[in-house]
Structures are given as C-alpha cells and as structure tokens.
Amino acid sequence: MRLRTDLGTENGTMEAIQCTLRHAHTDYYAGSSSHSYGSSTGNQRIESWWSFVRRGRSQFLMDLFGDLRGSGNFNGSHEHQCLLRFCFTSVLQKDLDECKDLWNKHRIRPS
Numbered sequence: 001m002r003l004r005t006d007l008g009t010e011n012g013t014m015e016a017i018q019c020t021l022r023h024a025h026t027d028y029y030a031g032s033s034s035h036s037y038g039s040s041t042g043n044q045r046i047e048s049w050w051s052f053v054r055r056g057r058s059q060f061l062m063d064l065f066g067d068l069r070g071s072g073n074f075n076g077s078h079e080h081q082c083l084l085r086f087c088f089t090s091v092l093q094k095d096l097d098e099c100k101d102l103w104n105k106h107r108i109r110p111s
Helices: 011-021 040-070 078-105
Strands: 003-005 035-037
Touching: 003 011, 011 035, 040 078
Parallel strands: 003 035
Antiparallel strands: none
16 A cells, blocks of 8 residues: 655654555555655645634634643643643534534535
C-alpha cells in the first residue's frame, strides 16, 4: 500500500510511520516506496472537510488551548493534559458529533 500526502507540516510524521511500518515488506511499495508527496490540489475534499470542522467550535477550542499554553497556564504535563481531557472531552465530542451529522446530511454535488 502506498500513502500519498501533500507537504503539510503534519505529513512528515505520517511518512516516517508509513515507511517504518512497511520497511520489511518485499513488494513494490515497501520501505521508502510506500510514501509519496504530491500537490494538495487532489486534497480539495479533505481540505473542505477540515475547513467545515474548524468553522464549528473546534477552531475556538484550538485557539483556547493555544492561548492557555501561550499564557503559561498549560505546560503539557500529564496533569495538565488530564485536566483538559476532563474539562473538554464531552464538549469536543459533542462538537465532532454535530459536525459529523451535518457533514453526512449535506448535499454532494457531482464533480
């Protein structure tokens, strides 16, 4: 199996994981051949979906968590992570469920 991603910042990790997991395989897409980079023009649907997710409360929560870190009120420790999970898991899950429901009900136009 080959994974294709764009050059987004999160995709370097995905490349490393894919190549590591496929390093011992012997097929054509083994090791470093198991990943390729491409342009993001083919990612319009997933980029549209991420935009849709962020327009909900998700962007607000991302900004809030960034502000907590920036102000020194979150340091990434295990305790701080547990506190954020305790306080925000149900809020985030509700937001994701609403987003999923809206996305699954939206009209898909032919491409």
